[in-house]
Amino acid sequence: MIPIYTVDAFTSSPFSGNPAAVCVVQEFPPDDKWLRKVAAEMNLSETAFLCPMDQVGNYRLRWFTPAGEVDLCGHATLASAQVLWESGVAYRIEQLRFHTRSGLLTAKRVDGGIELNFPAEPVSPCEAPPQLAEAIGFEPRAVYKNRMDYLIELPSEQAVREFRPDFRALKELPGRGLIVTSPADDPEVDFVSRCFFPALGIDEDPVTGSAHCALAPYWKEKLGKTQFKARQLSSRTGELKLRLSGERVLIQGQAVIIVKGLLLH
CATH class of the missing domain: 3.10.310.10 (Diaminopimelate Epimerase; Chain A, domain 1)
Structure with missing residues (x-):
């Protein structure tokens, strides 16, 4: 046993x-x-x-x-x-x-x-694959990618909460999946996110530690900080504290x- x-x-x-x-x-x-x-x-x-x-x-x-x-x-x-x-x-x-x-x-x-x-799994700017616009319903202004996921920033926390991708189309996206993120409304939180991995059999992952290996370097460039409080806005919700240390994320x-x-x- x-x-x-x-x-x-x-x-x-x-x-x-x-x-x-x-x-x-x-x-x-x-x-x-x-x-x-x-x-x-x-x-x-x-x-x-x-x-x-x-x-x-x-x-x-x-x-x-x-x-x-x-x-x-x-x-x-x-x-x-x-x-x-x-x-x-x-x-x-x-x-x-x-x-x-x-x-x-x-x-x-x-x-x-x-x-x-x-x-750390930092993202770099990339061309949007043709499946992405179909999956998310609009042409993103900027698209980023690391070895695992695509990442797009949305204009607000409300946009992240209301984001509804086409999972069938998203499943055809090259790589593991898609991270969406925005600044947080809560002043105690730096940024929010949601993560989607239908190719792995997970339409939406509740709280994704590995995605924050990309999100922490991304928001360092945006906010000029190395320590963050993050919230993942799935139905179950999760809280993470993050600290960048060289090429590592704590x-x-x-x-x-x-x-x-x-x-x-």
Whole structure:
């Protein structure tokens, strides 16, 4: 029997933020079929698979959506750290080291939550692919892209809240998906965003840590700041604290374990 958890990430309140499954295995299977089946069965935006390594506090970490494996995921990494600390597996370890497809990621306990150390994924201006205007219903004034996502800025928080893309057209967009963002109305928040990944089987992701690896450098250029409070405006809503440090983004948030169980097969 294999331990598995459901964790709400980037929130301090149950049933909000972004839910992730966390599955703790002693070794990865020789092929990915079982991992894909578990992720499809959990049917959450991400299922994280954690496997301990020989060195204490080091884990191999992989992330799967219901449609397949992804290169980077913030909320499932936060959820994984919460599971390791709250379950007592890593009780005395102050910093966890995750070995992933995006290199070494770390998590440490800080006042008010957990701080993740992720690579910055800055966007650059690009030509709008022909599918984009069809997907969003207008010609964007400027389009940006990194190795994963497209990003567009909308004129207001209200425009972000009311944004309704054509998911069928958006699914044909090259890459992982689309981030939309704007300045926040709340003076305590720097910017807001929403994230859409229908190609991964996720029409809208509730709270996306990896997207903020692009958003933090983007808003640094706009606002001249290196520290931010961000809010993702999905129906579940999520809050993140961000700090740029060289080519890294430090992402701080909280997480709540909702379900503890065992996989029987």
